[in-house]
Amino acid sequence: MCKKPYCVYGTGVLCILVLVAGIVMILLQVFPNILYSQVKEVTVLKNGSQTFDIWQNPPAPVYMQYYFFNLTNPAEVLDGDKPAVVEIGPYTYREYRPMTDVEFLENGTKVAALNPKTYVFERNMSIGSEDDLIRTVNIPAATVMQKYKDSIFGSVISTIMTGEKTGLFEVHRVGDLLWGYEDRLLKALKAFEPSLDDHFGLFYMMNATDDGAYTFYSGSENYQDFTRVAEWKGQRSLNWWSTDECNMINGTIGASFHAVITKQETLYLFSSDLCRSLYARFEKEVWVKNVPGYRFVPPSEVFANVTVNPANAGFCVPAGNCLSSGLLNVSVCKQDAPIILSPPHFYQTDEKFVQDIFGMRPNKENHETRIDINPVKMLGYKEYGRVLCVLNLLKQRKRVNGNEVCRVQLGLF
16 A cells, blocks of 8 residues: 555556547547648649649659560561560650640539640660661551451552562661651552551650540549549540440549548549550558558459459450450550550460560569559659550461561560
8 A cells, every 4th residue: 555645646647648648649530630631622623722733734753664675586477486576675755744725614623634745755764765776567567457458458558568678577766666757658558548647656646745635523522533534535435445334434644643542442544545444452551762652553353354354345346356364455546556455574464475475574573563652642653554565467368578477466565
């Protein structure tokens, strides 16, 4: 039994500690709620606000890096052998993507804008110059051969290719492959079809241009709608795919997200380059430049075939013509060019595709698409959007320069 003064003192100290602990617990609960509430209020697209200025002119530098697969055995491929490629890159470009022609709609609940992108070559961040030469598939030739393979025009194409000494594989500058060049075959065909553009590039007419008018939600009515796409090119959905679900335009364009993101959320994105919407889920906590963040990655089901994910049936084009997991036929939105998209090096696709091309070495660290994002703010720290462009060449009935074109899938970049 203690003496009374000491008992009173001890009891007083205990009460103070309990009181302090209680206050701390209350503050730990209240302060985050206050902080989150304030963050939600400021993450609204409102003319003159800091949030609007950052959205309109993103201050953080954005870089696009391109890697090419240089074909080393073109003659053997024409004889039926597997392609052998060597990856060359990166070729790095600084991307500038301001929002222009901004107009607030419907009492500030929506914002219309264009998002032109300009690319400037960064030599010091690249393996070489834009003058480096790459041997790859002659995409214009492959496209017109595929398009007219069952028509009388096919023999005309074969004759022109022989006369122009144009083969199925050609060597071009990196800069030309990306941004465009005058193609000899297309120029010759233009005499028969005047509407045909005689220039080609993987991103031809996509530098210093926009991909169409957007209408975004401002987030004023619901903070989770911040910069979510309401319409693209005046439409609320796409028309390339065979189901309403696959044609949906979901999420943001990936440059920003709503505030206060939780680990349980699914982040939705729309990509006009991929011609579809996709989504990502929380994978793990990360640190980016000593700042904590969340990493979100698209689950394998996003690009799974219909056996694994029946919801992807709409991406089978023509309807019922379904590809293996990890592959997306985008010919319907790429002027009928026989182009299939895949993760780089066929990461997370059927092993048979990896084996079909010598030089494929898929791994998670280098080839996974992921987003590292601040869970409180609305901007990502880093976004790694990775995709392999694959040209699907079908066996043709005609011979090109004395060689019958065999079936082959060849990675481009």
